[in-house]
Amino acid sequence: MNVSMERSVPVWMASGPVADAPLLRSDEHADVVIVGAGIAGLSTAYELMRAGKSVIVIDRGPIGGGMSSRTTAHLASALDDFYHRLISRRGLETARRYFNSQAAAIDRIEAIQQHEGIDCDFVRLDGYFFLSPGDDESLLEQEIDACEQIGFNGVSWVERAPVPGVDTGRSLRFPRQGRFHPRKYMAGLARAILRDGGRLYANTPVTGFQETADGVTLTAGHGHKIHAQAAVVATNSPVNDRVAVHTKQPPYRTYVIAGPVEAGSVPDALVWDTQEAYHYVRIQPTGGAEDILIIGGEDHKTGTVHDMGDRFAALEEWTRRHYPQLQSIEYRWSGQVMEPVDYLPFTGLNHGNTHIYIHTGDSGQGMTNGVAGAMILRDLILGLDNSWAEVTDPQRISLSAAGEFLKENIEAATHWVEHLTAGEVSSTNDIQPGQGAVIRDGLKKLAVFRDESGTLHARSATCSHAGCVVHWNPFERCWDCPCHGSHFAVDGSVLNGPAISPLAKADYEE
Numbered sequence: 001m002n003v004s005m006e007r008s009v010p011v012w013m014a015s016g017p018v019a020d021a022p023l024l025r026s027d028e029h030a031d032v033v034i035v036g037a038g039i040a041g042l043s044t045a046y047e048l049m050r051a052g053k054s055v056i057v058i059d060r061g062p063i064g065g066g067m068s069s070r071t072t073a074h075l076a077s078a079l080d081d082f083y084h085r086l087i088s089r090r091g092l093e094t095a096r097r098y099f100n101s102q103a104a105a106i107d108r109i110e111a112i113q114q115h116e117g118i119d120c121d122f123v124r125l126d127g128y129f130f131l132s133p134g135d136d137e138s139l140l141e142q143e144i145d146a147c148e149q150i151g152f153n154g155v156s157w158v159e160r161a162p163v164p165g166v167d168t169g170r171s172l173r174f175p176r177q178g179r180f181h182p183r184k185y186m187a188g189l190a191r192a193i194l195r196d197g198g199r200l201y202a203n204t205p206v207t208g209f210q211e212t213a214d215g216v217t218l219t220a221g222h223g224h225k226i227h228a229q230a231a232v233v234a235t236n237s238p239v240n241d242r243v244a245v246h247t248k249q250p251p252y253r254t255y256v257i258a259g260p261v262e263a264g265s266v267p268d269a270l271v272w273d274t275q276e277a278y279h280y281v282r283i284q285p286t287g288g289a290e291d292i293l294i295i296g297g298e299d300h301k302t303g304t305v306h307d308m309g310d311r312f313a314a315l316e317e318w319t320r321r322h323y324p325q326l327q328s329i330e331y332r333w334s335g336q337v338m339e340p341v342d343y344l345p346f347t348g349l350n351h352g353n354t355h356i357y358i359h360t361g362d363s364g365q366g367m368t369n370g371v372a373g374a375m376i377l378r379d380l381i382l383g384l385d386n387s388w389a390e391v392t393d394p395q396r397i398s399l400s401a402a403g404e405f406l407k408e409n410i411e412a413a414t415h416w417v418e419h420l421t422a423g424e425v426s427s428t429n430d431i432q433p434g435q436g437a438v439i440r441d442g443l444k445k446l447a448v449f450r451d452e453s454g455t456l457h458a459r460s461a462t463c464s465h466a467g468c469v470v471h472w473n474p475f476e477r478c479w480d481c482p483c484h485g486s487h488f489a490v491d492g493s494v495l496n497g498p499a500i501s502p503l504a505k506a507d508y509e510e
């Protein structure tokens, strides 16, 4: 099981499975084992196989069925957190290298889809940042200056962004961005991996990591072992780690709506505003009389709100003002992004390990970070230099982000204190069919779901990763952990790491 079992269905799912893959049913050996069959995991496998390595990719759910299917698949070298902020937090050279990695990632996707003949609707297009009401134009002025400093050529002012319903005023245009269909692209990667002898295993959770002097042994599924010289953990939030990286990247839920517009009526561009949280917009052509307009936004820290209905209403209201062409809303879904306190992903050797690498912390740049991360991991595993690896090193200490780090961890601590507070409802009578709530049961807190027939399903509300109290997500109908982004199904099964064990069973009688 994984997040493909959450209730909402992204627009991309209509393209069918990314790849069929069996369960792991025997012990296996490979040069490299990769945990997580999303954009980062499949791209890393592809890169390593080009370099002659034997590779296994394993996932707790279907291939490509994790957060990579819940993206809107903007291919952006523009930075959603802004380069001028990255420069002030991490310095000019870091910002320059990071920009180069993102531009190279788009180039790499373009080259691979061409070389492998992957029909994934890839196109180059422009991206636009426009100001939200109340934001100062100096924000954009600082950003265009920063782009010039880091060598992002061609960023320019335009009189207005291509947003049909409003006059956005002066905006920034970013050339050579891109878009694609993420599942079609991942399907092409999977085909190439299988063609060249790579092995994919689906629906097989990894439950243990053991590092030895010359490699690593993973335990997965029903206790089968995978032995490899190196392991890469490329899950949304790393499943091999209890603390280190998790204190540096809080999880956020983000929301997306999509629906038809007359083909060609909305310009083919990536568009973002400067609101906090920002909106992000693109189209996906269908090849027919309609394009699909895709709009995201309304982010919040995972597991901290229950007002998803209001968030979708706000997203629709914003969309109808800015894109009156939208005919109807056919899709609503949510995803989760990890937001590093110093803006950049964590790609490289995991803290305390010599053979286990991680990729996480994609923020709003999941597709480009995943592909750039694959190139970094390839080089690190091959023992080659990579000038981007230093800026994404998971073991880095960013003193300039210390305040943000402290704030996030004080906030996380409040979720442990919740063990002492009252439940969300005082009685299970207050839980409607199809909904859940955390209740207090003596000294314990329980996560209780009432199914449509009225039967209660109770599990411990203590997250099996590191003990925070989980919260009900009424939209996806699952339990979300606010600390590090684990999700659990109503029967307690893990849908998203870092947890690897289910919520504990609980005896509860109404």
Ligand code: FES
Pocket (backbone or CB within 6 Å): 463, 464, 465, 466, 467, 468, 481, 482, 483, 484, 485, 486, 497, 498, 499
């Ligand atoms: Fe770490 Fe829940 S995800 S405590």
